[in-house]
Amino acid sequence: MNHRLLTYAFAITAATSSFAQHTHVMDVNTKKAGATVQNTMYGLFFEDINYAADGGLYGELVKNRSFEFPQSFMGWQTFGNVELKADGPFERCPHYVVLSDPQHVERRTGLVNEGYFGIGVEKGEEYRFTVWAKAPKGSGRITVQLINPATMGEHQDFASVRLDVKSAEWQKYEVRLKANQTNNKAQLRIFLDGRNTVCLEHVSLFPVNTFKGRDNGMRRDLAQALADVHPGVFRFPGGCIVEGTDLATRYQWKNTIGPVENRPINGNRWQHTFTHRFFPDYYQSYGLGFFEYFQLSEDIGAEPLPVLNVGMSCQFQNRNNAKWHVPVNELKPYIDDCLDLIEFANGDTTTTWGRKRAEMGHPAPFNLKIIGVGNEQWDTLYFERLAPFVKAIKAKHPDIMIVGTSGPDSEGKMFEIGWKAMKELKADLVDEHFYRNEEWFLKSGLRYDNYDRKGPKVFAGEYACHGKGKKWNHYEASIYEAAFMTDMERNADVVWMTAYAPLFAHVEGWQWRPDLIWYDNTRIFKSVSYYVQQMYAMNRGTNVLPMTMDGKFIAGREGQDGLFASSVVDKNDGTVIVKVINTSKTEQPVTINLNGLTGATTAATITLSHNGPDDENTLDQPEKITPKNGTVSLTAGKKASVIQDKLAPLSFRLYKVKK
Known part of the structure; x- marks a missing residue:
């Protein structure tokens, strides 16, 4: 029984001392501010x-808004009586469309724009529709809609507004649509409203909240x-x-x-x-x-x-x-x-x-x-x-x-x-x-x-x-x-x-x-x-600080067990910033001697770690991996403040210590 207790005691001693035995000792000279870190770094x-x-x-949410793609209606679906012309008001973007009477009360003329892989709108947000337009007879009207073409509801449109064109000359018009749903695959639809011809150029849709x-x-x-x-x-x-x-x-x-x-x-x-x-x-x-x-x-x-x-x-x-x-x-x-x-x-x-x-x-x-x-x-x-x-x-x-x-x-x-x-x-x-x-x-x-x-x-x-x-x-x-x-x-x-x-x-x-x-x-x-x-x-930071392990830069060298590190100081407030990356697949204990920095007892930390080396953020899990804030205790000595820590496999930890 005593022999077993003695063996257990030795095991505990070995476990608690393993940190000191295998730790990687890094030295930062906080008194020797070196090269300037450029603002553009x-x-x-x-x-x-x-x-x-x-x-x-x-x-911009509209694709090919001025009908200038080599395939003039790429991005657009047309229906009814739609004509493309090329003598518009803008020299380098001359194309525009003419929406005319479809010649039957039950027919429609208009356009649908598919956007870029759909038009994304968010519930409660407003969208600014602008267009350059003219009505040859002096007046005309269009109806502008946001639609969900895949809906099983009674109405495809979920936002709709009428726009009156009041001149036979080109003018810019603006109306706003408010989305009552979030839709990643919406489309923009424009109906000719009435029989009077309307010409449209530079059809645009922007979020108001850009x-x-x-x-x-x-x-x-x-x-x-x-x-x-x-x-x-x-x-x-x-x-x-x-x-x-x-x-x-x-x-x-x-x-x-x-x-x-x-x-x-x-x-x-x-x-x-x-x-x-x-x-x-x-x-x-x-x-x-x-x-x-x-x-x-x-x-x-x-x-x-x-x-x-x-x-x-x-x-x-x-x-x-x-x-x-x-x-x-x-x-x-x-x-x-x-x-x-x-x-x-x-x-x-x-x-x-x-x-x-x-x-x-x-x-x-x-x-x-x-x-x-x-x-x-x-x-x-x-x-x-x-x-x-x-x-x-x-x-x-x-x-x-x-x-x-x-x-x-x-x-x-x-x-x-x-x-x-x-x-x-x-x-x-x-x-x-x-x-x-x-x-x-x-x-x-x-x-x-x-x-x-x-x-x-x-x-x-x-x-x-x-x-x-x-x-x-x-x-x-x-x-x-x-x-x-x-x-x-x-x-x-x-x-x-x-x-x-x-x-x-x-x-x-x-x-x-x-x-x-x-x-x-x-x-x-x-x-x-x-x-x-x-x-x-x-x-x-503002300046590089020398940082070494056994007198060598810490750069994944032989014997450094996959560790990389660098350090800077921010002269504006005296903060020392140390960055240490463990690229190995095993935990690495480290001791960081902040030589010349005394009196500090804690360091703020920012850490990136993982649940698996192939982890990634996604649209459905956008914050699966994000930096986590924390602190670590320092040992305050007469000539240095000392950080002792253990870095998880494949992790990045940043330490911030105020002088």
Whole structure:
């Protein structure tokens, strides 16, 4: 009996001392504030892929509102006596429809719009219907309805209003509809009411309650999700869409400003790229244009980073075939576009383009500081075209920072050639892209430690961990992204900007994944990767603090048992912020010595953990995995405050300690 008690006692002693035996001791020097963490460090990249603009962030609910798609009635169903004409009031959007008498009292003339995978409306919310209209006889009427075509009820319509057209000249009209139900698959129906002909152009439907209440505004929940990240930089309007499949379909910012009624549509490079997920109705209305992008950047507190075409169409689709790219001696219009954009953003109201900005409702400058020229392009074709852009921009706007690119590779010969060229061309930042698997992220924890401190700075402008055989937003990949981000933070003297990509995806319209934010027409969920980005952005600090284990950076090295860590201080209030990620499949005990910080007894914590490594948030379970707030006790010593903790497998824990 005594022998058994003794054995039991030894077991208890071993269990209670195992923490001390196997703990990982990490040291943070809180007295040695190092490199400045830029305000732009953690940002967002918007690309119009996966129906991110029309059908997504942009609040417009009507597809092909001006009948300008090459298939003029794409998105519309017509009935009765409907005619399409092309001599309307807007030069670049000339098409409109004529609704005329169906010639029988029991017949109807009108239109139905299907929206983007349906029209999403919410019970109790109001929707602003606007249209440019005229009645050749001086008066006419239409009835505007929200309908549920799949209902088993007596009436398809659940909101209806009449609109009187009172002139034979084109005028803009507005009415409001209030939804008495939430419907993800509603449609907009317009009846000709009476016998008098009515002509309709730019048929539009917006929620009244857009982000910041703007008439031509953003979908409220999606834009709010961007603001809630607290991003430092907002890159737009995309990557590959900037280039276009050909130069005719490249993104042209000057087509995206001015009255929305007169902005021409543009074909989207992603419309036809993937035949396994093919969307022939994927066009850009340009309703979300450069003015709106700048305004949104301002609204969410981010530095705007526009990217413009360098005189090349998509290099992936056209490779080095010279006929698809602008000859170097013919680049002047493209260079002028860059210079004019800077004037549009920053020029005073006496300048040509500054005046246009003011006319759109923003007399004050947008204070543009950074511009990108070209996207994910490579080799001599790109370098020789970028050179005259850099020369012209620096000559006229020496304070504007220029972002070049190292191409689509994260390492290797072409990547190295790209970096060499960017140094020679004196680009201020180099845009690196890496969509890689779990192994790459786990092995790249020291990527930036040996970068040239005197060369251009890094913009990690597009990255995401793509799980092998998965490629969805599973939890494990997000944790590996969090681990990799410790290297970015630790090397903040080199890495000045970062952005996960892509940003948005409609659950019925995606072509690329994983993505940061998913949605249908009325609902939204934020991926675990979103919360990783948010945890970093909201706890950026101002300066890097040295953090090591056994004198080495904590970056998943051999013997570090899958641990990654970094630390910063916020000089504004003295808060020390420590981020530790356990990428292993087992619990890891840690001791964190906050050397030089005394008197603290508790630390606030934010933790991401899981019920399974393939867990993910969904529309039905949007908050299955979210950061959880808590506290942990500290041992206050004469020279340090000490955290002792145990990190769950595949978890991310952030500690905040006030001096």
